[in-house]
Amino acid sequence: MNKKYTETSKFLSYILRHQPxxxxxxxxxxxxxxISDLILLSAKEGYEINYDFLQSIVENSDKKRFIISEDGLRIRASQGHSTQDVSIQYSEKTPPEILYHGTAIRFISSIREQGLIPKERQYVHLSEDKGTGYQVGQRYGKPIILIIKTMEMHEQGFKFYQAENGVWLTDSVPFKFIQV
Known part of the structure; x- marks a missing residue:
């Protein structure tokens, strides 16, 4: 991945998830x-984006952060929004037995007290594989992978959703469902 690709992807995450x-x-x-609005407004911010480059970012993103509409005219972030103006209607799904959440060891005492909460985002993000959780945890310090007893949560009435990129979403995870 080249520098322009990485910088543009981060810029798109910022404006499509947090500050449009x-x-x-x-x-x-x-x-x-x-998309035409995005391209025009991005140019004013110094980001030279055309449709092919945008499509390349969407298709080659390892985390599949973005999706282009079927008609090819619109784009959105798959999940991770902090703006309250966006409220994607995900379909409720039955989760697997367990999912993973990556975080930094320094947050464990806070998690013991309040569980996992979305903070500035709309949902808590969970993954099906430890590797993704580990990568996420590394962003915040020394990583630790939490095992989430999602089927047990589901059986007690908690709702789960899955974004187009495979990330599992839920409103919160009480500590009793977390294995450190």
């Missing part, structure tokens, strides 16, 4: 932005 208004972009309730 920072560049004058409008997202609808499902998080979709018009």
């Amino acid at each position: 208004e920072s560049v004058g972009l409008s997202l609808n309730k499902e998080g979709w932005a018009v």
Whole structure:
């Protein structure tokens, strides 16, 4: 991955997940932005993006952070929104027996007290594989993988959703369902 690709991907994450208004972009309730608007407004911020480059970022992203609409006219972040203007209607799904959450060891005492909470995001993010959790945990310090007893949670009424990129989402995870 080259520097332009990485910088543009980070820029897209920022505006499609957190601050679309920072560049004058409008997202609808499902998080979709018009690609032609995105390209125009990105150029004003110094990001030279054309449709082919944008499509390359979407297709080659290891985490599949973005999705282009079937008609090819709109783009959105798959999940991870902090803006309250976006409320993607994910379909409820039955989770596997366990899922993983990567974090840093320094957060364990806080997690013991309040469980996993979404903080500035709309959902807690969980993954099906330890490797992804480990990568996420590394971003915040010395990583640790938490095992989440998701089927047990589901049986007690907790709801789970899965984004287009495979990330599992839930509102919160009480500590009693977490194995450190």
